[in-house]
Amino acid sequence: MARTVITNIDYLVTVDPGRRIIRDGALVIQGDRITAVGKTAEIKVQASDDIIEGRGKLALPGVFDTHVHNAQQLGRSCGDEAWSGPERLFRRLWVVEAHMDKGDALCAARLAQVEMIRAGTTCFADPGSYFAAETAQAAKESGMRGMIARTVFDMGTTVMGNLPKGFFEPTEDALARADEMVAEFDGSLDGRLKAWFSMRVPVACSDDLLRRLCKLAEKRGVGIIGHACENRDEVIASHLKYGMGDIARLEKLGLLAPNLLLLHMGWIDPKELHMLQKRDVKISLAPSASMHQAMGNISHGKAPEMLELGLALSLGSDSAMSSNYLDAIRQAFLIVGGLHEARLDPKVLRPEVAVEMLTIGGARCMLWDKDLGSLEVGKKADITLLDTMRPEWQPVHNPIANLIYCAHGGCADTVIVDGKVLMRGGKVLTLNEHDLYEEAADRAKSLIKRAGLEDTVASIWPMH
Ligand SMILES: [Zn+2]
Incomplete structure (x- = not known):
């Protein structure tokens, strides 16, 4: 079965029972499960692996x-x-x-x-x-x-x-x-x-x-x-x-x-x-x-x-x-x-x-903690990679402090659910954003009119 391997992760935040944070970490995904978690040096990469580069990233359980x-x-x-x-x-x-x-x-x-x-x-x-x-x-x-x-x-x-x-x-x-x-x-x-x-x-x-x-x-x-x-x-x-x-x-x-x-x-x-x-x-x-x-x-x-x-x-x-x-x-x-x-x-x-x-x-x-919520072998491969090569992340003394006090969801770079990559390098792979935004704008305008809420959402500053 083809594998996805995330290597060189700067901070792999496992949220496992020991709450380990692994420096220069790596994760192996096979099918919808995590099959290995450790240091990059410990993971043998195969020619058929899909490699996701984790340098400059923090990995979190989804x-x-x-x-x-x-x-x-x-x-x-x-x-x-x-x-x-x-x-x-x-x-x-x-x-x-x-x-x-x-x-x-x-x-x-x-x-x-x-x-x-x-x-x-x-x-x-x-x-x-x-x-x-x-x-x-x-x-x-x-x-x-x-x-x-x-x-x-x-x-x-x-x-x-x-x-x-x-x-x-x-x-x-x-x-x-x-x-x-x-x-x-x-x-x-x-x-x-x-x-x-x-x-x-x-x-x-x-x-x-x-x-x-x-x-x-x-x-x-x-x-x-x-x-x-x-x-x-x-x-x-x-x-x-x-x-x-x-x-x-x-x-x-x-x-x-x-x-x-x-x-x-x-x-x-x-x-x-x-x-x-x-x-x-x-x-x-x-x-x-x-x-x-x-x-x-x-x-x-x-x-x-x-x-x-x-x-x-x-x-x-x-x-x-x-x-x-x-x-x-x-x-x-x-x-x-x-x-x-x-x-x-x-x-x-x-x-x-x-x-x-x-x-x-x-x-x-959500009664899902047997399968989700931490990055451990055997759990489902739901993973969030955040880009730390951004001004609000630098420097990193304590990655957890930066994550909560300095970061925001917009730092997300790669999102994996059930072993499938939904966003990679900041690009959403599963939905067409451009078409969606156009459709949403048209539908929202008509909906608000039907609901009689146009005045409620109107800007109080004049728009020309
Ligand atoms: Zn609610």
Whole structure:
């Protein structure tokens, strides 16, 4: 079988149990697996090998972005300056999604995935839309690894507001369609794609729907992904309607479990933290969405306490309408820097912990850590190579400090998923970027017009 060998890697950051960083390292890939990791001098190169030059590069286990709304990519900036969480969700984000067709959704997902590949991301988790099949199609084309989910909303009217027409379904229909989607896509694309159930926003899901969603996930042996404790409005809404916050409600309904991945979590009641620990619930933080949307998830959140309890934490970019970019490495700086600021403590979150969130933490959150999250023999060959021959990387005293405090996803040079090269030397090999950008511009213009959000996104400075 033909091999791909990456040689002369300046810093091979393994994130293995010993957290070794190998200088002048090399990696051998055969099929979709890593078959050797070591010093370049120890690896025998064969004439038939495809050699990737690692000089001037840092190798990381493929980067995870565990909160990405593929379908929202064409609505970039449509959530800006919304005056509250409900205003953003009910009058901006969901209005855009409700006006999309399948062509828009496929284009949006392709664009989201190109943005992620260019940021060095190999694996995404999508919290759900009505276009899971289009996101799967884009993953088939882009070569990315990921997890998709189908939205299930069965409440048209909530304490926070009314959902757009056509954006919710009877409970039976919502469950049946989500189950069909999981049956069709889980484990597809040679195992590159997972399909989970979505509990998108708890306040728009009835108790009956959530209880049955939990049973279906158990039956199919998959996980559930959903937003929770996202902002103050949502916590108040849950208390008004159910007399308790999201976590206590999910515990009561039986959803808290090791296969539940909860997003944001900035407004968790400290008294509920022990429930997450007891059930081994997984967490994805979204620092840029919180900062952009004034959600208070960093200043009010409990990330250091969650880490102390041994919970699996990862990072998510959220979406082009919330964040507004998909770059997990930038998220890593924001959570570290944001917590230093909020806690007035420059050691409250170490850069090494942020690298774990990007890699092995992401794998744990997606129940994929047996195969992914570190560069070790036998694991899947998902690898991110960052170019260090750039001014923001020089000089390198401590590569981990540079990665978190100085770098960004735009330093990604080569991205490999399942042993296949998706980007090499800064060139995306799987999608046609030029054509995609043209199509996206046309579709986005028409979509925003149909959604009635042209004024919302218009520049306040005159354009001539
Ligand atoms: Zn989200």
